[in-house]
Amino acid sequence: MKNTTRRLLAAALLAAAAHAQADDTFRPGALWPDDKGVHINAHGGGLLEHDGVYYWFGEHKVAGEAGNVAQVGVHVYSSRNLTDWHDDGIALAVTDDPASDIVRGAIIERPKVIRNPRTGKFVMWFHLELKGHRYDAARAGVAVADKVTGPYVYQGSFRPDAGAWPVDVTPADKDPATSTLARDHAGGQMARDMTLFVDDDGTAYDIYASEENHTMHVSRLTPDYLRSAGQYARMMPNGDDEAPAIFKHGGKYYLVTSGLTGWAPNAAKSYVADHILGPWKALGNPVRGTPEQQKITFGGQSTYALTLERNGCTRHILMFDVWRKMDAIDGRYVWLPVEWEGDKPVVRWRDRWTLADLDKLPCDGPKG
Numbered sequence: 001m002k003n004t005t006r007r008l009l010a011a012a013l014l015a016a017a018a019h020a021q022a023d024d025t026f027r028p029g030a031l032w033p034d035d036k037g038v039h040i041n042a043h044g045g046g047l048l049e050h051d052g053v054y055y056w057f058g059e060h061k062v063a064g065e066a067g068n069v070a071q072v073g074v075h076v077y078s079s080r081n082l083t084d085w086h087d088d089g090i091a092l093a094v095t096d097d098p099a100s101d102i103v104r105g106a107i108i109e110r111p112k113v114i115r116n117p118r119t120g121k122f123v124m125w126f127h128l129e130l131k132g133h134r135y136d137a138a139r140a141g142v143a144v145a146d147k148v149t150g151p152y153v154y155q156g157s158f159r160p161d162a163g164a165w166p167v168d169v170t171p172a173d174k175d176p177a178t179s180t181l182a183r184d185h186a187g188g189q190m191a192r193d194m195t196l197f198v199d200d201d202g203t204a205y206d207i208y209a210s211e212e213n214h215t216m217h218v219s220r221l222t223p224d225y226l227r228s229a230g231q232y233a234r235m236m237p238n239g240d241d242e243a244p245a246i247f248k249h250g251g252k253y254y255l256v257t258s259g260l261t262g263w264a265p266n267a268a269k270s271y272v273a274d275h276i277l278g279p280w281k282a283l284g285n286p287v288r289g290t291p292e293q294q295k296i297t298f299g300g301q302s303t304y305a306l307t308l309e310r311n312g313c314t315r316h317i318l319m320f321d322v323w324r325k326m327d328a329i330d331g332r333y334v335w336l337p338v339e340w341e342g343d344k345p346v347v348r349w350r351d352r353w354t355l356a357d358l359d360k361l362p363c364d365g366p367k368g
Contacts, residue, residue, distance in 0.1 A: 024083050027352050028298070028334040029322060034077060034087045042075045043321055043331045046112035046195065046304040048122075050148050054079050057091060057111045057124070067328030069131075070094050070108040074124065076149050082317075082355065091150035092124060092143050101141065101157050106131040108141065110303065112196040114204055115148070116225045122148050123225040125206060127194050128157045138190035140206065142226055159188025160206060160219050160228035167233050167277055180211040181234075189217060189232075193242040195304060197276070200248075205276060207235075209242040213260055216241045218277055233277040241269060247305035247316050247338075254345055256286055256302045256318060263325040265296040270345060286318075288348045298322075298349055300334040310355070313363035318347050337361060 032040045042058025049055075060075040061067040076091040092111070094104045102108060107129035115122050121144045128141035140160055143152035163186060165174070176182040184190060194208035204221040206228065211217075216239065219232035235241070241257035248254070253273045259266040270286040273279060287294045300320030308315045316338040324330045336347040337358045350357075 024081055024354050025352050026083060026335050026350075026354065028336060028350065029300075029332045032085075032333055034085045036087055038087070039329075040077060040085055040333070041329065042077060043323075043328070044110040044303050045319070045321075046110070047306050047319075048113045048115065048148065050115060052080065054082055055088075055113070055148055056085060057113050059109060059111065060090065061328035061331060063327060063329045065326050065328065068107075068325065070102070070106050071104055073102075074108065074111045074126070074152070078149070088149040091145070092152040092154065100154070101128060101130060101139075102154055103131050107135070109192075110194055112194070112304070113148070114196050114198050114225060116204075117202060119224055121146065121224075122150075122152070124152050125194065125196055127192050127208070135192065138192050138210075140191045140194065140208070140228075144226070155226065158227070159184065160191050160208070160217070161230055161232050162186065162188035164228075164230035164232065166217070167231060168279075180214070184211075188228075191217075193244060195244045195246060197246045197248075199276065207244045207246055207255070209244070213242055214238050214240055216244060216255075216257065220277075231277075235278060235280050236271065236282070239269075243302045245302040245305040245318060247307050249307075249314055249316065249345070252343075254283075254305075255280065256305065256345075258297065258301045263323050265299050265301060265322075267295055268297045268302060272343065283344050286344070286346050288346050293349060298334055298336075300332075305338075308358075311359055313359075315358055315361070315363070316345070317358070318345075 034040050041060050042056050045058025056077045060072040062071045073090045073094045074092040076088045077085040079085045094102050109127040111126040113124045124143040126141045128139045130137040139157040141157040142155045145152040173179050173181045189210045191208040198204045204225050206219045215237045216235040217232050220229045222229045240260045243258040245256045253276050255271045257269045267285050270283040271280040300322045303321050304319040306317040320334040322332040338345045
């Protein structure tokens, strides 16, 4: 009888968890159960909308500090309302082949997926570090699939833009004695925290932290989205930015990043440009709230910006990860609606909110 009672109680708790967000409510920082009642496991993720369905790709973590390296692969979930998510399994699985870049124990971070309209393929990029090499490899990994949920087939890894100089290169940048950019010119630029962006004309870009994480690069991709095309720009050289999240509004490009403090949260930064290759202008910290909230970005770090067309207005949701280094699987998600102060995008803490609340916000700033 006791075992039966325990099973019934466990089932009731799982059912309650599974329906915790069935009211279309976002609860930043709370446990976020999927359709099985399990906390969503898609850290450092990104979203893709395809045929009216949203797909959330992210790092699959396991318990403990060991979960910070890839033990499983990239997880994918699907939703029609952005709050109730169906578990679609592992989109890209690690392997036990020691000769593979994505062998179990490698580092696979910040996976992003875009669809190529020419080939019909779904293309995944991610930050890859080789097993046992800590963060020295600083490579971009690429995988492709015929179906949005996969399985994705690994295509290989590389450092972007080998043999190319940025469009805004200076003579000092070409001095290998003092320039990290010059040091890595032949073999390709270091690529760590990253995101993907597809512009209105279908051109895709990889935005990644480079030059020992001190300078963000914005790099155009080839038409098939599988490689860097050799045209790139340096965004705010020596600005110490990582964790990029980019969106477009009113013809302008907005980028949110974090500083460099490892696993510890820090103050977010924001930038704007008229062209994706720059020049970029600093807008300051986009977080509004208490001094502590602004200092640590609600305990999170930017990972993706989701753009929605709603009621004649272009609206955006900024996604942040609250990392739990010592228990990676317990990492939380903070999604907040973007508001506007003049031409500056800002976010404010909300214990709970809905898409209806998003629609009530003034469509301020540059109209999209």
